[in-house]
Amino acid sequence: MKTRVTELLGVKYPIIQGGMAWVAEATLASAVSNAGGVGLIAGGNAPTEVIRKEILKAKELTDKPFGVNIMMISPYADELAQLVCEEKLAVVTTGAGNPAKYADSFKTAGVKFIPVVPSVALAKRMERSGADAVIVEGTEAGGHIGEITTMCLIPQVSDAVEIPVIGAGGIADGRGIAAAMMLGAEGFQVGTRFLAAEECQIHQNYKELVLKAKDTDSAVTGRLVGLSPVRSVKNRYTKKLVELEKSGITAEEFENLTVGSLRKAVQDGNLEEGSFMAGQIAGMIHDVKPCKEIIEEMFHDAENLIKNFEKIRGVTLG
Numbered sequence: 001m002k003t004r005v006t007e008l009l010g011v012k013y014p015i016i017q018g019g020m021a022w023v024a025e026a027t028l029a030s031a032v033s034n035a036g037g038v039g040l041i042a043g044g045n046a047p048t049e050v051i052r053k054e055i056l057k058a059k060e061l062t063d064k065p066f067g068v069n070i071m072m073i074s075p076y077a078d079e080l081a082q083l084v085c086e087e088k089l090a091v092v093t094t095g096a097g098n099p100a101k102y103a104d105s106f107k108t109a110g111v112k113f114i115p116v117v118p119s120v121a122l123a124k125r126m127e128r129s130g131a132d133a134v135i136v137e138g139t140e141a142g143g144h145i146g147e148i149t150t151m152c153l154i155p156q157v158s159d160a161v162e163i164p165v166i167g168a169g170g171i172a173d174g175r176g177i178a179a180a181m182m183l184g185a186e187g188f189q190v191g192t193r194f195l196a197a198e199e200c201q202i203h204q205n206y207k208e209l210v211l212k213a214k215d216t217d218s219a220v221t222g223r224l225v226g227l228s229p230v231r232s233v234k235n236r237y238t239k240k241l242v243e244l245e246k247s248g249i250t251a252e253e254f255e256n257l258t259v260g261s262l263r264k265a266v267q268d269g270n271l272e273e274g275s276f277m278a279g280q281i282a283g284m285i286h287d288v289k290p291c292k293e294i295i296e297e298m299f300h301d302a303e304n305l306i307k308n309f310e311k312i313r314g315v316t317l318g
Contacts, residue, residue, distance in 0.1 A: 001299055004164040005187030008112060008132055009065055009091060012036030013299055016114075016135070016166060017291075018191025019043070019069020019093055020143065020277070022266040023202055026054040028291070030061035031199035035292040038091060039066040048079040055087050065090030067112075072097025085109035093135060096144060096228070098122075100129035114166065116189075118146030123157045123165075131163060135189050138169030142192050142279035144228050145169075145220070151183065158184025172281040174301025181306070190298075192279040198290045205269030206276055209233045213282035222258075225251045230258075233276045237261065 005014035015037040017029065021044030029039030039062070041054045051068065058066055067089050070080045073096045081102040084092045088109055094102075095116040106113040107130060116135040117123040123134045136157045138150025146153075150169040158165045167185030170176060172193045180188055194200055195210050210233065219238035223229040224245035232238055244254060258275065265274030289297075 001303060003186035005133060005166060008164065009038055011038055011065055013295055014166075014187035015295060015298070016040065016091075016093070016187065016189045017194050018141075018168070018189055019095070020191050020195075021045070021071070022262050023195065023200065024069065025201060026057035026061060028194060028197065028200050029054075029066050030058045030064075031197065031291040032194065032295070033058075033062045033064035033066040035290075035295045036064075037291075037295055040069045040091075040093060041066070043068055043070045043074055043076070043080045045071070045074050046076070048076050048083055051076075051080060052083060052087075055083070055089070067091035067093060069093045069095065070099070071095055072099055081105060084111055098125070100125070103130040116168070117157070118148065118153070120153075120156050120160045123161050127161045127163050133164040133166055133187065134161065135166045135168050136185070137189070138167075139231075140170030140280045141168055142231050142282075143277040145231050150180070154180060154183040154185050170279060170281050172279075172284045174298050174303075174305055176281070177298055177302035178305040181302070192282055193285060193294060193298075194291065195278060195282075196285050196288045197294060198288055202266050203269030205271060206265055206274075207288065209235065209276050210278055210282045210285055211288070213278070213285070215280075215283040217283060218278075218280045221245065222254065225249060225254045227251055227255060230275065230277065231279060233278045233282055235271055235274070235276060237271070237273055237275060 003014045013036045017032040017039045019040040019042040021042045024042035029041050032039035091112040093114045112132045114133045115126045136154050138153050139145045154167045164186045166187035167180035168189035217234045219234040220229045220231050221241040261275035264270040265276045
């Protein structure tokens with residue numbers, strides 16, 4: 001499947017692994033890159049030297065393109081942007097803010113600059129700032145989310161910008177890829193599906209929650225107190241947070257309660273205090289596979305769907 005995204009990034013498949021904080025480290029990123037996609041190391045709120053070590057480890061594990069995701073709210077964002085340029089990585093993605101101030105530095109260093117956007121307005125602003133593409137993430141995604149669905153957001157952004165659009169949020173198999181492509185996407189960012197990759201280093205409790213999730217096992221917290229909403233798999237912790245939100249807790253008190261909760265999920269598998277972030281498509285994931293199998297299966301199925309739509313669906317178009 002050749003698109004402007006495969007040409008831009010020099011990869012076989014137009015797929016980027018989501019930059020999931022605490023989850024997306026060198027082992028997972030290199031496995032995705034070796035499989036023909038683009039793996040990402042998540043900057044999160046980690047100190048620069050921690051991410052430098054992950055970059056060096058990934059360079060030992062793959063000679064394929066990979067990148068780093070920078071959260072603009074991180075206290076180390078400026079340092080991480082400089083690190084990405086120093087290491088001359090293939091790509092950088094950004095989230096949770098406006099990364100325009102780094103655009104010239106990325107261009108000079110030859111780093112492809114691809115911000116995550118939740119709206120048409122920000123997509124247009126990023127295009128004007130020199131972004132090479134935009135990742136359009138709908139509210140179906142895991143972790144911090146916007147309010148517009150993937151199905152509504154991709155076509156509106158595709159109509160508004162000239163640069164390639166990469167669809168994200170609610171994509172877990174070939175059907176999601178085919179659907180996003182029909183909406184205007186030329187690439188796809190996938191996060192939740194890779195939680196169940198063999199190479200993903202999260203705690204087994206985390207993987208089990210994703211594998212056992214049903215369609216209704218998605219919870220959003222933070223919205224009622226005015227914070228950026230977060231989507232996770234329902235558990236005792238999310239139930240507690242929802243009850244606290246309804247009780248009238250302040251945003252500051254709520255935020256203090258959530259500090260460290262993702263680490264507790266990823267590293268400790270703490271079912272009482274862990275935030276097991278995952279998208280709404282967790283209910284579609286039922287097995288653990290290597291990244292290579294996941295990617296090849298997704299694109300094989302997507303290509304068959306696109307080529308044989310009339311036969312598969314039993315309908316006649318035109």
